[in-house]
Amino acid sequence: MRNFIRLLRLCRPHYKAMLLGVFLTVLTVLSNVGLLAISGWFLASMAAAGIASAQMNYFTPAGIIRFLAIVRTASRYGERLVTHNATFLLLSEIRVNVFATLSQLNNQQLAMNRSADLFNRMQNDVDALDKFYLNVLLPMLVALVCVPIVIWIIAGFNPAVALICFCGILLVGVGLPLLLNKKLSRSAAQQIKRSAQLREILSDTLSGQRELAIYQATERQLAKCNQVQKSYNVLLEKRHKALADSDGLSLVVVQFAMLASVVILVPLVQLEQLPNVHLAMLSLFVLASFETVLSLPSAFIQLPVALSAAGRIFALHDRLPQAVDALADIPLCASKGDTNPEMQGMGLTIQNVSYQYANDPLTNALCSRPQVASEHYALQNVSFSVQANEKVALVGASGSGKSTLVNLLSGLWPEQQGSISLSRQMKAPSTSDISVVAKTLSFEQRSNLIGILAQQHHIFDGSIADNLHYASPEATKAQMIQACEQAQIGQWLQGLPNGLDTRLGSAGRRLSQGQSRRLAIAQMLLRQPAILVLDEPTEGLDNQSKQAVMQAILHAMRYSTVLCITHDPSLLQTMDKVIWLDEGQVKGEGSHQELLATQQEYAELVIRV
Template sequence: MTNFLRLLKLCRPHLGAMLLGAFLATLTVLANVGLLAISGWFLAAMAAAGLAGTQMNYFTPAGTIRFLAIVRTASRYGERLVTHNATFLLLSEIRVSVFNTLSQLSNVDLAMSRSADLFNRMQNDVEALDKFYLNVLLPMIVALISVPIVVAIMAAYNSNVALLCFTALLIVGVALPIILSKQLQQTANLETHYSTTLRAELSETLSGLRELAIYQATEQQIEQCRAASERYNQQLFVRHSAEAHSNGVSLLIVQLSMLGAIMIIAPLVYSGAMANVELAMLSLFVLASFETVLTLPNAFIQLPVALSAAKRIFDLEDKLRPETTSVQESLSVQPLGLEFKDLSYCYHSDTFALNNLSFAIEPLQKVAIVGQSGSGKSTLVNLLSGLWPQQNGEINLNSADKTIAINTISQQNRCELINIVAQQHHIFDGTIAENLRYAAPSATKQQMRTACQQAQLGDWLSELKLGLDTRLGTGGRSLSRGQSRRLALAQALLRAPAILVLDEPTEGLDNQSKHQVMDAILTSMGHCTVISITHDPALLANMDNVIWLEQGQIKAIATHQQLLAEQPEYVNLITRF
């Protein structure tokens, strides 16, 4: 029920369109019921008049039938237009809400989920909620409004027929769907689970085609995908079978209700208590009245699926940390130093990634961090950027006039002060200018050209016909690795941070690209404090200090030249990498 209410809150911004759609849908149903009932009366009356050789006024019922037909057609068209527009509006609301939730999750929460699982929540679960208004909420509203109206009109003719019809409507529209919904509750959860598993298997298969081909394990992986598909299809078969059985029972009840109405009315017609033409009218009225609950069974079937999808999405939303109410400090972009005091970080095991780490970096100093894999380099950067929460110790920012703990400033201010150029930098499907404006939305084209020139992209940019308006394709597929890395540096230059963090900036590049990236780095180093995770001797030689980490602790702090002269292991370390 809680998830249902939370879904209703998402509908609030588009309540007017949804209520208008419900009104038009109700009008369509009532017009259709009235059309069938009056048509039955009109045909029976015409036949009776013909047999008796009498005259009757057929203009009024014929006009009424024409009017109801026009109302049904117009309201149906309007209902389709309004309800589908409301559905798309709600879908956009849900998508924005889910993406907003994902964007606010901490890196720890995101790391707990596989990318395929998050993709499933973004696509499969959102698509399930796409049908919430049209297939779940709208049929319930229509039934709540139209059933009392239909039963009240029917009771004006015969209360027994109205009671019979109302009971049958409750069975077909409420009792059977509730029973079916409870039966399918477990199926809905399994269906969602198997759908997630299947998408994950397919995603991992496509991502790992190269490795599967190398190890000749493609058939084995395809077999796992086939098994996941079969499990998912079995759950679909269970649901569809249950739906088919429910539809069969509903159809039987509808026919029995119509037969029961005839049995109630026939003695009254025989005794003269009711006109003979009303037998046809009421029996068809009973038959048509089931249109008011015609879509309710599917609504109750879709409800568990929608609530299951909503639970998975709202579970992500519930992970959001409440915003702190304490007063946050703020720093302007200026030369800043860093101080790490007794910094420790431990993952789920008892092994510390960082263990009582303490060192300081002066403003505008250039520092390299080296160490074997697992020595704590990436953990240190993640703590500095706020991607991981601090556990023990302090990280302080030192300016000319004050020292501020980094966890007392807002995440936005932290991002303004610290810029990270990662080893794997994502390029968005857009133009060069659009990608550069992610870093500096207000940057002019001249500023962007200057940043590209400083990042050693000037010659390449001048060769492009469209210049800054050149599209880069999905993931920047039209760029080489060196160009992608230098474009990331251009973004950093545009942002002009106080602290620039470089994560293996020359790793995996050919010699020409490596020299171009290094020239771009050296250009940017004069304006900010630089922390570079690197094992490139050429880049290390340009650093003021080198911090050597080993098993989460500092092994040595010295210049590159001092370490080369005094530490043979250091030579092996940078040579190996």
């Protein structure tokens, strides 16, 4: 019910178009019922007049029939036009709402969802809701309006027939839908789940074709796809069978209601308590009155599917973090273009930070089985400090906790134990130092302060300028060219016929790995964050250019605090300090030369790499 109410709230911006669609549909249904009933009365009256050789005014009923036919045709056309337009409006509202939700999710929520699952929610779940108004909400509203009117009219002629018609309508419009809804409620959730699994496994199969071919696992992967497809088809067959059974049972109920009405009316006609022409009229009236609820069984069958899809979509919205704006007025970062060291770099303090993936609530929420508590910590009581504008390197073997520490710093993972704080020491005597706890910042504030140059970087299907504008929308052409030159792709850029307007293709397919890496560096140079986190910044670059690129980064970020994950000895020598992590703990701290001289394991780690 909660998801149903939330769907109704999405309908609120377009309620006028939807109510107009309800009015036109009601007009169409009542016109059709009235047309069939009056046509039966007219034909019976004409036959009776012919048998009795009596005269009859056929102009008035013929005019009414023609009027109802015109109203039905016009209202049907208008109903199709308005209701489908309202459906598209609601669909656009849902799609915009889903995309807005995804755009507001931080890296933490996005990282805890597979891309195929997110794509499935945006496409398959939204498609399941595209006819919520047309096939679910509209039939319910029309039935609520039309059924009382039809029963009231029939009761004016014969209460017993009205009672039979009402019972039949209740059975077709309420009994069967409730039975089907109860029967298909579980399979609806399974259908959405199987559809998501099918899309995910097909996405993985297409993305991993090369690996499947190398390991000769294509047939096994296709067998998994077929298995999921078969289970999904079973659920679809169950739903379609339920629809067919519903249509058949509804037809039986309608015919029995009409037959029962005839049985009641025939003795009344024989006793001359009811005009004989009313027999045909009321019989056809009862038959046509079921049009008000014939679409309800289908609506109740689609309702569980729609609510299940809505639940998955709203689950994303419920994960939106609550932004903390209490610190919005504090000058945490410098203004664009400010090169004053007092207002650019920020200090960083990590105090007793521990992290255990098995205790992560988001990880547990995505696992089908509860995670067993483990003694292994990705980070355990890690403490160190970085001064403003200091250049610090993080060194450690694979699994030592470097990436976990960066994820905590950026907000990718939630903090469990310890604290991370940001600070700026102001040299002006009239100002006091600024210090804030990182988790009290909103995601937007943290993103403005901390920039991360990750190993995997996505290039959008657009021009070079488009990709650079993602990092800095207000960047000028001169600033973008300067950033590209600092990232050592200036000469390559000058050789392009279209320059910054050169399109890069989907995922930057027209770029080499080194060019893609340098473009990502240029984006970060444009952004100029207070704290810059570099994850293997020279990965994919040749020996001739990596030193020049790193020097350009350090020069451009000379007023920023730099935290660099690297094992390159040439880069380590340029760092002010090295923090050596091993098995989630700080094993050493000092300059590169000091650690080389005092720590044999550190020397072996760096030399081996």
